[in-house]
Amino acid sequence: MFANVGWGEMLLLVIAGLVILGPERLPGAIRWTSGALRQARDYVSGATKQLREDLxxxxxxxxxxxxxxxxxxxxxxxxxxxxxxxxxxxxxxxxKFDQDDKPAEPMPPTPPTPTIREPGVTPFDSDAT
Known part of the structure; x- marks a missing residue:
């Protein structure tokens, strides 16, 4: 039911409950909520057990x-x-493709291509931005 609720969300709920209910009523609200969830879980497991017995x-x-x-x-x-x-x-x-048992030969390095700059034009490096 609450499989997607992480610790961050739980902490947020406790802080919101502390602000809304106050420190006096928060423990009672947590007890009531946990009791209601436990009772609902018992009802569902009982219904499943009864359905299993009936069918x-x-x-x-x-x-x-x-x-x-x-x-x-x-x-x-x-x-x-x-x-x-x-x-x-x-x-x-x-x-991971099916290849022969021999290892692949490394590719020879390619020499860098020379760049021609026009005078007065600042070079633009797309990797640097």
Whole structure:
């Protein structure tokens, strides 16, 4: 439920609660909130347990489409491309291609190209800006 809430957000909520409720009522509000969340979690787990008992083996048939949806939820564009277009071969993304056993020969360095400057023109280096 709160899987995406990090420590920064929790600290912000505590500070906002401290400002809004004050230091006297904040501990009681935290106790009430944690009790309500615990009670809601107990209700949900009880409902799941009762549904499992009522449906029996059909419960697993109900969970199968949900697990497929969970797989789709984690599908990123890269994973979709890899799975459907590249048949699971992700070497195009990792740069690990099937090569011969011999190591590749290094490329000889290319000499720098001479630049011709016009008099009175300041050179512009795009990498420096």
């Amino acid at each position: 029996g083996p059909e419960f697993d048939d109900l969970r199968e489409p949900l697990s497929e949806l969970q797989k789709l939820r984690g599908m990123t564009p890269r994973a979709a491309l890899t799975k459907h277009l590249l048949d699971g071969d992700d070497s195009i993304f990792t740069g």
